[in-house]
Amino acid sequence: MSKHAKILFTTDNKDLQSFIKTSSGEFATLYTDNEIHIMVKEVTEKKQKLDKVRMIAGSIARELTKRKIEQAEINGADLKTAFSKLNENKTIIAFVEGWYLGAYSFDKYKTKTTAQMTSLTFTDENDVKNLVGTAKTRAEAVQFSRDLTNEIPSTLNPETFPTILKDEFANTDVEVIVHDKATLEEMEMNGLLAVNRGSKYDPAFIELHYQGDASKPLITLVGKGVTFDTGGISLKNARDLSDMRMDMGGAAAVAGAVKLLAESNANVNVVGLIQTVENMPDRHSVLPGDIITYKTGQTVQVGNTDAEGRLILADGLIRAGELKADYVIDIATLTGAILFALGTKIGGVFGEEELMAEIKEIGDENGDFVWPMPLIEDYDKTLKSDYADFSNISNQGTAGSITAALFLRRFVPENCKWLHVDMAGVMDSKESGYYGNSATGYGARLLADYAVHASK
Structure with a gap:
């Protein structure tokens, strides 16, 4: 299995037939020869809230971490477009914050610890670098x-x-x-x-x-x-x-x-x-x-x-x-x-x-x-x-x-x-x-x- 995943957004429900049964129910995995695609279901305008962004990100991070996926990739511009009703910078911060909190576990007393957290990278890293830093600081405090x-x-x-x-x-x-x-x-x-x-x-x-x-x-x-x-x-x-x-x-x-x-x-x-x-x-x-x-x-x-x-x-x-x-x-x-x-x-x-x-x-x-x-x-x-x-x-x-x-x-x-x-x-x-x-x-x-x- 590939150790890498791409997070994509879709309005085509045909792409969402293989839903992962998670608490969010907002995304599906699609397998190709070389990669895993995480297809995120369209969020209707009235449900676009910053905490919704966090919840989706947290669910994906936890699922990929459980599957021992090493790295996930996302495009910040795509994320902003998917949540067009929200402030663009706050959307990026919310997603990264939710990602790091979603993969959190308290396992210091377990003899068998959970898998290392799936890392998150942005294809447009230079455009979101400061926002990612802010989000990590917030997540680390929580x-x-x-x-x-x-x-x-x-x-x-x-x-x-x-x-x-x-x-x-x-x-x-x-x-x-x-x-x-x-x-x-x-x-x-x-x-x-x-x-x-x-x-x-x-x-x-x-x-x-x-x-x-x-x-x-x-x-x-x-x-x-x-x-x-x-x-x-x-x-x-x-x-x-x-x-x-x-x-x-x-x-x-x-x-x-x-x-x-x-x-x-x-x-x-x-x-x-x-x-x-x-x-x-x-x-x-x-x-x-x-x-x-x-x-x-x-x-x-x-x-x-x-x-x-x-x-x-x-x-x-x-x-x-x-x-x-x-x-x-x-x-x-x-x-x-x-x-x-x-x-x-x-x-x-x-x-x-x-x-x-x-x-x-x-x-x-x-x-x-x-x-x-x-x-x-x-x-x-x-x-x-x-x-x-x-x-x-x-x-x-x-x-x-x-x-x-x-x-x-x-x-x-x-x-x-x-x-x-x-x-x-x-x-x-x-x-x-x-x-x-x-x-x-x-x-x-x-x-x-x-x-x-x-x-x-």
């Missing part, structure tokens, strides 16, 4: 987020996470500052310290400072970094909990976003704030009914130790205020309620209507989709506690993602533009397009692109 989220908890935990990030950002323009347990006690990061009490590892608070342009508004990206979540004393049920290593997906998104901004030499002023803990049951664990006093003086009764993410994000939001942030965007695998509300294809975003509209437009283009969610003022009173200023869970048992956002809002710095992204439903996926059976890397593009937008 791949980094995926790697972090997929990593096993014995390898990535609160004590090793800082080292992993220090190694990743060595010799870059990103300054990594790590606050250890002793420093956290001095900084009164009591939510972080309380949640981590049952772990054998010490907690850490990691700051990723990137100043592409110090004159720009300061944007803080706050990511939940629970490297494993058992639920603590409020133990989760007996289902397979292996995906709870992914409860640091928000932290991975922040790390990936900072990587993308730095590698792109973006003219932004960004600080990533990652709170990393492990939520374990132990004789030292925080107990339901315990009360946490935050640095701001606010007191919180712990009604449920499995609502731990908001307890550590509160410290991140307080830190953003100390840094005098102009924007703060927090992102977290926060509530199962958002999964029931929006499913597995889209995250929920809370905040000011104008900001939500802006980030939704960005997500619609880059593939990290979000949907604006309401902050129902009447639900805020359901956080009432008889023993503290408020509780970490609502007493109504419904609208869990909304009440979690209302809890976080109580810690947002004054005079700061705030968005909260709940990504619990989109942290991992089944194989489809440029997604595999693993972590999605959701949020890295969303946060980075929004930071660029807010800095203009």
Whole structure:
């Protein structure tokens, strides 16, 4: 069999009789004596979206990689013509981005790894060289987020996470500052310290400072970094909990976003704030009914130790205020309620209507989709506690993602533009397009692109 393939576009359905049964169903293979032709079905004008480009590219890349095809060739002009409704440069970037993400696999612990990724070349390379470079940078940032989220908890935990990030950002323009347990006690990061009490590892608070342009508004990206979540004393049920290593997906998104901004030499002023803990049951664990006093003086009764993410994000939001942030965007695998509300294809975003509209437009283009969610003022009173200023869970048992956002809002710095992204439903996926059976890397593009937008 040939080790090379050509990607072609067709409007003739006669050429598409030998469809490969893939998740996309958008292309077929045609064999000749010397080559494999990948015939891509015409995409109707109303379905021409940049994420459609990514999905098609990802499906082809995965299929060819499985077939151990060494190289695939495409003409950029043909690609632009096939998606004539879309911006030409963005189409090229989307295809290359989808290609590299589609062939991604996390197989470091397998004795037999998958085939080397099929390389992609353009016949008109000189015309698209810079665009291809941009796309690779974007894909690598998402791949980094995926790697972090997929990593096993014995390898990535609160004590090793800082080292992993220090190694990743060595010799870059990103300054990594790590606050250890002793420093956290001095900084009164009591939510972080309380949640981590049952772990054998010490907690850490990691700051990723990137100043592409110090004159720009300061944007803080706050990511939940629970490297494993058992639920603590409020133990989760007996289902397979292996995906709870992914409860640091928000932290991975922040790390990936900072990587993308730095590698792109973006003219932004960004600080990533990652709170990393492990939520374990132990004789030292925080107990339901315990009360946490935050640095701001606010007191919180712990009604449920499995609502731990908001307890550590509160410290991140307080830190953003100390840094005098102009924007703060927090992102977290926060509530199962958002999964029931929006499913597995889209995250929920809370905040000011104008900001939500802006980030939704960005997500619609880059593939990290979000949907604006309401902050129902009447639900805020359901956080009432008889023993503290408020509780970490609502007493109504419904609208869990909304009440979690209302809890976080109580810690947002004054005079700061705030968005909260709940990504619990989109942290991992089944194989489809440029997604595999693993972590999605959701949020890295969303946060980075929004930071660029807010800095203009």
